Amino acid sequence: MSRAADRLKVVLNHLDRSHGAVRASFTSAQNVSYHHPQVLQYTSDTGVLTPEQRIAYEENGFILIRKLVSDQDIDRFRKEFERICKREVKVPGLVVMRDVTIAKSEYVEGEKAVTKLQDYQEDLELFRYCTLPQILKYVECFTGPNIMAMHTMLINKPPDTGKKTSRHPMHQDLHYFPFRPADRIVCSWTAMEKVHRGNGCLVVLPGSHHGTLLEHDYPEWEGGVNKMYHGVRNYDPNHPRVHLEMEKGDTVFFHPLLIHGSGMNQTDGFRKAISCHYASSDCYYIDVKGTTQENISNEVKELAAKKYGVDDTVTFQDTWALRGRLVQGDRASM
Ligand SMILES: CCCCCCCCCCCCCCCCC(=O)SCCNC(=O)CCNC(=O)[C@H](O)C(C)(C)COP(=O)(O)OP(=O)(O)OC[C@H]1O[C@@H](n2cnc3c(N)ncnc32)[C@H](O)[C@@H]1OP(=O)(O)O
Ligand SMILES: Nc1ncnc2c1ncn2[C@@H]1O[C@H](COP(=O)(O)OP(=O)(O)OP(=O)(O)O)[C@@H](O)[C@H]1O
Numbered sequence: 548m549s550r551a552a553d554r555l556k557v558v559l560n561h562l563d564r565s566h567g568a569v570r571a572s573f574t575s576a577q578n579v580s581y582h583h584p585q586v587l588q589y590t591s592d593t594g595v596l597t598p599e600q601r602i603a604y605e606e607n608g609f610i611l612i613r614k615l616v617s618d619q620d621i622d623r624f625r626k627e628f629e630r631i632c633k634r635e636v637k638v639p640g641l642v643v644m645r646d647v648t649i650a651k652s653e654y655v656e657g658e659k660a661v662t663k664l665q666d667y668q669e670d671l672e673l674f675r676y677c678t679l680p681q682i683l684k685y686v687e688c689f690t691g692p693n694i695m696a697m698h699t700m701l702i703n704k705p706p707d708t709g710k711k712t713s714r715h716p717m718h719q720d721l722h723y724f725p726f727r728p729a730d731r732i733v734c735s736w737t738a739m740e741k742v743h744r745g746n747g748c749l750v751v752l753p754g755s756h757h758g759t760l761l762e763h764d765y766p767e768w769e770g771g772v773n774k775m776y777h778g779v780r781n782y783d784p785n786h787p788r789v790h791l792e793m794e795k796g797d798t799v800f801f802h803p804l805l806i807h808g809s810g811m812n813q814t815d816g817f818r819k820a821i822s823c824h825y826a827s828s829d830c831y832y833i834d835v836k837g838t839t840q841e842n843i844s845n846e847v848k849e850l851a852a853k854k855y856g857v858d859d860t861v862t863f864q865d866t867w868a869l870r871g872r873l874v875q876g877d878r879a880s881m
């Protein structure tokens with residue numbers, strides 16, 4: 548652990564013991580500010596994260612909580628996923644994604660055709676994931692008390708067809724989001740079964756959330772790449788990488804600037820995970836015109852036009868405001 552972190556730990560332990568008064572004097576000392584202007588920028592103290600966990604998130608940009616979601620809940624999500632794939636339920640607004648190699652070749656039936664469900668917020672059973680109290684308890688540490696579920700996904704990473712299209716290029720999720728501040732956004736991602744290197748677990752670059760939003764584009768992959776799977780154009784290939792191997796129910800919370808991706812699925816099973824991106828409802832929308840996000844903004848608007856026949860008065864921001872759902876507190880500016 549770095550020296551700065553050691554120092555933080557001392558301060559936090561002290562705060563833990565003597566609360567208010569010390570905190571107040573500490574805060575004013577912080578405002579005067581000498582060598583360490585922002586002490587803990589990414590989390591707030593709600594009594595849920597230990598000082599060690601807060602420091603770890605500060606340093607790494609992610610935190611893994613083992614066995615946060617019960618097997619029973621995950622089995623229910625899995626059943627609902629199967630019902631959706633068999634078209635036994637129809638979910639308004641749901642986007643069903645197929646792998647590019649499957650989408651462009653033969654017709655495949657049922658869940659083997661589905662790489663990802665997006666925008667499941669109108670499915671009561673799946674959306675229960677986004678409202679689980681034990682998840683929200685952690686989310687609040689990052690977003691504060693007013694919480695919106697902004698983006699929902701169930702990922703069913705297929706066995707690779709041999710073209711390596713089951714990979715997800717390294718990216719920052721903030722690339723897709725026209726709202727800020729980034730520090731009040733967090734993703735929760737829960738393994739629905741054991742995920743490991745062989746079936747394409749998440750790969751993260753710890754600490755990369757300290758950087759800025761980088762330019763994203765389609766990677767130049769020989770075997771093709773899935774629509775909207777943009778990757779960071781240039782990232783340091785020597786940055787240490789961590790493979791997040793997880794058991795069923797384990798949940799990782801990560802910052803939207805954290806560079807991450809996932810490898811090929813080299814097994815013959817479909818690797819499943821369920822996720823939600825949360826933001827504080829006190830966040831605000833930004834105009835992405837003239838920024839690196841213009842490319843994804845155009846793609847999403849095109850898709851909204853094609854799928855819903857909306858005209859170009861529907862903005863990139865609108866597509867998010869329409870999909871976002873309040874899950875705790877008050878809906879403020881989002
Ligand atoms: C009211 C507003 C609604 C707006 C909806 C917008 C949804 C957009 C999602 C935004 C992404 C936010 C993500 C934030 C978090 C970070 C991440 O998740 S990173 C990865 C993000 N990207 C994705 O997850 C996108 C995944 N892709 C999809 O969801 C779908 O594949 C799709 C791009 C939405 C396409 O679905 P759909 O239009 O329903 O597809 P079809 O009608 O079947 O096919 C149309 C056309 O596209 C070809 N195609 C299909 N699948 C793929 C593919 N995987 N790759 C490349 N091409 C594909 C298909 O062959 C058809 O082509 P044709 O030439 O027209 O025949
Ligand atoms: N040529 C590439 N360009 C950009 N990103 C890549 C490239 N190759 C792999 N990646 C990304 O790096 C991450 C890890 O991929 P990789 O296939 O190396 O998996 P892995 O789990 O590290 O497997 P391995 O055990 O072989 O190293 C994924 O997000 C993947 O999409």
Ligand SMILES: O=C(O)CCC(=O)C(=O)O
Nearest residue numbers: 702704715720808809820
């Ligand atoms: O589950 C995965 O492979 C990662 C998906 C991901 O990072 C994303 O969709 O943003």
Ligand SMILES: [Fe+2]
Nearest residue numbers: 718719720807
């Ligand atoms: Fe992502």
Ligand SMILES: [Mg+2]
Nearest residue numbers: 750788810811
């Ligand atoms: Mg590799």
